[in-house]
Amino acid sequence: MSPVPPAIDAATSRDPARPPRSVRRRHDREIVALALPAFGALVAEPLFVMVDSAVVGHLGTAQLAGLGVAAALLTTAVNVFVFLAYATTAAVSRRVGAGDLPAALRQGVDGVWLALLIGALVVAAVLPTAPGLVDLFGASPTAAPYASSYLRISALGIPAMLMVLAATGVLRGLQDTRTPLYVAVAGFTVNAGLNAALVYGAGLGIAGSAWGTVIAQNGMAAVYLTVVVRGARRQAPDAWRSVLRPDLAGIRACARAGVPLLVRTLSLRAVLMIATAVAAGLGDTSIAAHQITLTVWSLLAFALDAIAIAGQAIIGRFLGAGDAAGARAACQRMIQWGLVCGIVLGVLVVLARPVVGPLFTSDPAVRQALDSALLVVALAQPVCGVVFVLDGVLTGAGDGPYLAWSMLVTLVVFAPVAFVVPVVGGGLTALWWAMGLMMLTRFAGLWLRSRSGRWAVTGASR
Structure with a gap:
């Protein structure tokens, strides 16, 4: 995790509305250092669907149409909960500013646990209702079976996807946007390889594309969890296990936020x-x-x-x-x-x-x-x-x-x-x-x- 830069005291400016040039430059450097890797990670995310589309598109029009419907449903189900990243970033960064990194990590871990709970509920809702959801989105009779198959399998990766959102928020709050970029690029690369291997090499068709995405997303979640665990052990060596345990009060606070x-x-x-x-x-x-x-x-x-x-x-x-x-x-x-x-x-x-x-x-x-x-x-x-x-x-x-x-x-x-x-x-x-x-x-x-x-x-x- 990146070292946390000190707060910049704008009070050194004669004009509070216009900080001195040195302060503005430090702001600029920090904005660029955080924004550029964040942009790379944001762009990498939709590439998952693009790779799936490119691979599945060669299977046939019905398969590609089914993927389109299922991907729209899946993207909506995940993006609705983007607050897991945003709220966690805000809460963690406040505690970083206060100089309490163990509390920052504890707050972030609460967000990850909330993501896991929401993910489990979404999976429980999607698995039995997948055919109905596909029909609701207007899938044709030929595309519907492929859409249902892809949606049901990919739904198993939703908890990991939401945990990735929350863990990304943790690292952003810790002023680290580089690690999410590296993880996103690695996840995209693994997803592309698995799609080609499972769809064509293993002959699984559109189901192979879905399984490739599930495996890649779970791998990304595992990497994030490893980073968070290491951070907890470093910042709270005597109490890192308590930092990682679920705290119902903390989870409820994350949900309210x-x-x-x-x-x-x-x-x-x-x-x-x-x-x-x-x-x-x-x-x-x-x-x-x-x-x-x-x-x-x-x-x-x-x-x-x-x-x-x-x-x-x-x-x-x-x-x-x-x-x-x-x-x-x-x-x-x-x-x-x-x-x-x-x-x-x-x-x-x-x-x-x-x-x-x-x-x-x-x-x-x-x-x-x-x-x-x-x-x-x-x-x-x-x-x-x-x-x-x-x-x-x-x-x-x-x-x-x-x-x-x-x-x-x-x-x-x-x-x-x-x-x-x-x-x-x-x-x-x-x-x-x-x-x-x-x-x-x-x-x-x-x-x-x-x-x-x-x-x-x-x-x-x-």
Whole structure:
């Protein structure tokens, strides 16, 4: 695990709103050191599904369609519980800032135990209901058996996937984003090899792809647990076993801290589902262009989320150390990073528009709809950059209840605007302007909160 850098005292600045250049440079170095590996780990995660798709795609169209349905269900089941990483990062980093590494590890272990319990419940729910879930998502009669088979087998890896989320949060809280990158790359490599060996070498077909993913995810979980155990033995040599034992009070506290972030995540998922449903109602051309646009949007989100992850770790540590001024200075610097990165990404999207269309489709109508939607995406990126950063700052501060309410308000604003798009016209471009309005609504709520300073609550726990 990486050594924990000391808190930066922003009080040395003559102007509290503008820390001296040396402090800003230290902020910059720390943001880059945390964000770059985090970005690599974030990008590695969707490669699991890409490898599965590439391998299974050669088995046939029905198998690939079945994988598509099952992967969507599996991804949703896991991503809904991303709070296991975010809440754990915030809680652990606070205790790191307070200088109590054994307590930080104990807090992280509670998060891992919560992940294991949630994972077991999800498996118990998915195994008997897999065929019904597949039918609910509209799988064809030929694809449904393959989807059910893949989903049932892959569900066995859900506890490991959730434990990986929680353990990643532990390491991020300890200011270590390199280890998650190494583990993610190793997991991706093992998954690719196992897929090829089991699908074709062993002749297991789509089931072999599912088993490869399960084995790789469990291997990743085992590596993370080894890292956490070693950290516990090093930081609490006389009481490391008690650190690793499940603590019901601690697990309940992790669950309570995670509920607001779960509400936030579900609200955001609802926004994306509404947008996809509206695009589907606009016709095949619109939904095809929307899917490509959403793919580009997601890729951009990985880059911006990496800065947000750095924000979670840094802000939590400052507040845990009782340095509210340092936290506000770091927040200000990260907002600048988010804005600049958003502008750069927006320019890149504008420049890449002529290439993106032909890369995904040969249909002129889809390309035309895509071109307009991508322009809206490009214009929204500076706002998105600030929104992602502020979301990370407030998450790191443990300000989950505000994030939940803010995202619910955003959903209430977005939904009627999106549903009226087919009535007033404007097609897919109008829908993506509604997505831009959604980001502006989030920006307004998060900006007001950041300016109020009420998020900067200091102490080892909020």
